[in-house]
Amino acid sequence: METVISTKNLFRTYNPDTIPVHAVNDVSITFGRGEFTAIVGPSGSGKTTLLNLIGGLDTPTSGSVEVNGTDVSHLKANKLIDFRLHNIGFVFQSYNLIPVLTAFENTGFIMLLQKASKEEREKRVMDLLEQVGLGDKAGSRPRELSGGQQQRVAVARALASRPQFVLADEPTANLDSVAASNLLDIMEKLNREEHVTFLFSTHDQRVIDRAYRVVTLEDGKVIRDENKRNG
């Protein structure tokens, strides 16, 4: 399987000069194209920090993160933002839509930043909203959508830029079981049919059960890496 993400001896240390806390502690791991992977572990184990480092939202204390051969840990601020725009899709825990834009506009926002043409934008956005089952809600503002629907729009937005992979930080944390199940169905379908790579950080057993690969962190270290497809 083609490697998309690769980390080498990755450290993220807080308070390095006083009482050092290693949120990510010497993590070397790779993720391949088309994976549907859950990063799990107790609170404070470093799941979100690892995701932030992979997504270029945080800078490692040492070590490197490569995405498709590009070392994102050494990119300058604007280059990094542009890199994220073109390569990474994000789904956050909640409240991650722009409240004054409709579902259609929120989904197309990333493509607008990418300067995609209006026709291309409109076509892709409607396709994506159809895929996440919200074709009829294109004109709705976030406050008019349920939590599950908002997360589905967030998934559509994350995919709009045709990213290398999608990072989802606890995407089901604020959803009831039906909404969570619907969201996972959609993401699984996109992974299966469109080969979209998903990387989740999660506590949620429902996500863990659906993931093909589960990476377990504890005290910033990878203590288990289980590929369920291979058994």
Added chain:
Amino acid sequence: MILRLVWRNLWRNRRRTLITMASVSFAVLLAIVSKSLQSGTWNYFVSSIVGYYTGYVQLHKQGYWDEQVLDNSFVLGDSLREALSKDVASTYTPRIESYMLAAGDELTRGCLAVGVDPERETKLTRLREKLVSGSYFNDDGLIVSEGLAERLHLAAGDTIVLLGQGYRQTNAAGKYPVAGIARFGSPQLNEGIVFMQLNQAQELFDAAGRVTSVVFMLEDRHGLDAFTDSLAGYRTKGYEVLTWKEMMPQLVDQMTLDVGGFYIQIGILYLVVAFGIFGTVIMMTMERRFEFGMLTAVGMRKSLIARMLMGETLLIAILGTICGMLLSYPVVYYMTTHPIRFTGEMARAYESFGFEPVLPSELVWSNFLGQGAVVLVIALVIGLYPLVSLTRLNTTEALKR
């Protein structure tokens, strides 16, 4: 999309936006009305004061203003009259003037004897309207100021004797009937001025065809610079062109002082408004930290977010300013067409200086645009805060709720 975002963000907290815009509008309204009253009042004062005697602009022989003697007079021949009529888009009045002794039956006083063209003079300085008794230049009769007439115990029909020096130090003496008595608002003028007909004065001073000054009046004092420029060519021909500002520097100083005081008052008002806008901008920035974190995470550059925030700040200021301007227009218009009228002591004080007891306003676009520009500059400066705040934004910290 960014413009749409700016517009919609503005109305996220409708009440807060409206309150901020209202405070901007109120400040602009107050500033425009105050500025219109101030400039209207000064316009009125200046036009009244220059209308007493000086005029807005005077043309002299080079050096006359520093040494005001008849030897510094010049010939106002037909060619110069023609040139002035052609070059200058304003009516003018020629004068010849010199200090003389004026005597009645018993007393003698110093006075300024001024030879004028009666018709032109009254068009410019409304001399005819200032008459309190007698008539306006009958035959060889003179107009004597009220204060001087009282001191010399003269009335219309009496005789006044003028004695002094004429052109090139000749003796100048004459005996004239008093045609009329005129009252001037300026105490200085009222205490000692005598008006004669131009040819009569030229004869008295033995200065045939000569004048000491040509006085110009303007419809609008704001056109002063352009008017002075139109006379610039005369400067190279041995004349001096002086504006009222150069002839009455003390009045300019007083105006500058008053304008300075006005700007301090308005500055305090704008400071209050600036804090109001700043408070709104701080709230707009702080409460959306998560959103900014999310936007940078998904690939929106901070500079673009900063432009969006600057747009929101400017839009509040622009809308508030436009509302303030629209609200102030009818107020200023009404105050211009219906000036506030003083009564009682204040009215008497005004009238004693020859001013109408009113507080006039002035409807000019520069007052509106000037105050609007000030608010926009304030908004631009305040709009820098989100830029600074965004440069410090740490995406991962912002994404923690």
